[in-house]
Amino acid sequence: MTLSPVPDDDDLYELVVVRHGTRTGLRSEAYLSYATYGEPDGPQTTDYYLWVARNRSRTMLIDTGFAATPAARRGRTVLLPPATAYRELGVDVGAGHPVIITHAHWDHIGNLGLFPRSTFHIAQAELDFWTSEAASAPLLSHFAERDEVDRLVRLHRLGRVTTFVSRASPAPGIEVVAVGGHTPGQSMVTVNTLEGVVLLTSDVVHFTEELERRMPFISVTDLPGMYRGFGLVSELMSSGAVRRIVTGHDPCELDHLLRLTGPIGEHAGVIGALPGTPIRSNS
Numbered sequence: 001m002t003l004s005p006v007p008d009d010d011d012l013y014e015l016v017v018v019r020h021g022t023r024t025g026l027r028s029e030a031y032l033s034y035a036t037y038g039e040p041d042g043p044q045t046t047d048y049y050l051w052v053a054r055n056r057s058r059t060m061l062i063d064t065g066f067a068a069t070p071a072a073r074r075g076r077t078v079l080l081p082p083a084t085a086y087r088e089l090g091v092d093v094g095a096g097h098p099v100i101i102t103h104a105h106w107d108h109i110g111n112l113g114l115f116p117r118s119t120f121h122i123a124q125a126e127l128d129f130w131t132s133e134a135a136s137a138p139l140l141s142h143f144a145e146r147d148e149v150d151r152l153v154r155l156h157r158l159g160r161v162t163t164f165v166s167r168a169s170p171a172p173g174i175e176v177v178a179v180g181g182h183t184p185g186q187s188m189v190t191v192n193t194l195e196g197v198v199l200l201t202s203d204v205v206h207f208t209e210e211l212e213r214r215m216p217f218i219s220v221t222d223l224p225g226m227y228r229g230f231g232l233v234s235e236l237m238s239s240g241a242v243r244r245i246v247t248g249h250d251p252c253e254l255d256h257l258l259r260l261t262g263p264i265g266e267h268a269g270v271i272g273a274l275p276g277t278p279i280r281s282n283s
């Protein structure tokens with residue numbers, strides 16, 4: 001697709017939210033120590049997303065979704081293969097667009113190999129952790145794919161991975177902030193859009209309920225850090241520093257978004273659509 005010639009500023013983006021996979025499990029599989037709450041168990045849908053921030057000057061990819069093989073092994077349903085999503089969005093995977101990696105779990109770094117010329121931005125703590133002895137413990141390694149982490153390490157050796165300690169601005173209008181909690185370098189991203197600053201929490205917050213009721217996700221490396229992350233997100237919202245948040249896995253994320261035209265619109269919504277972006281008229 002093409003964007004209109006001018007009205008967007010260099011540091012103002014549209015944020016495309018792509019749902020590429022799904023799984024329905026149990027609440028007790030999603031929330032840590034669920035029995036503590038004394039509530040009945042029930043179904044919990046987890047959706048899988050990748051994100052694209054773009055304007056007429058640049059495209060920034062944020063996470064790359066999961067790969068088909070581990071998804072099948074882990075019983076996830078593929079709604080739209082990420083490679084297809086990028087193609088339908090008009091993202092040229094060979095163009096060297098930078099990629100922010102919010103953390104190195106399998107469902108966020110599954111397709112790095114699609115991007116032969118890209119550089120990748122990740123928190124130093126995340127890279128350090130996954131190359132440490134501790135990461136091989138089963139309760140931690142379960143959430144990563146060895147070959148995908150190895151690819152990340154190889155890319156780092158090749159000089160294609162840029163790390164940051166607490167925060168970085170890989171492009172004007174986009175900031176990535178290391179928060180920790182879910183993983184040691186779990187990061188979230190702010191994107192400046194026509195609808196204000198959007199906070200893409202990634203897995204600092206998986207589900208809206210997780211944030212609202214302070215119910216940590218089942219996979220965590222630093223529990224106090226995870227609670228601090230909730231506090232930080234809430235503070236950013238209540239102070240007005242961010243206009244809205246987009247969580248990492250809530251099945252409702254696309255519900256109120258404008259949908260793109262064409263088949264991709266089934267799986268993709270857009271926040272702060274730039275002039276010229278084709279939007280479904282009935283959305």
Ligand SMILES: [Zn+2]
Nearest residue numbers: 105107203248
């Ligand atoms: Zn995730």
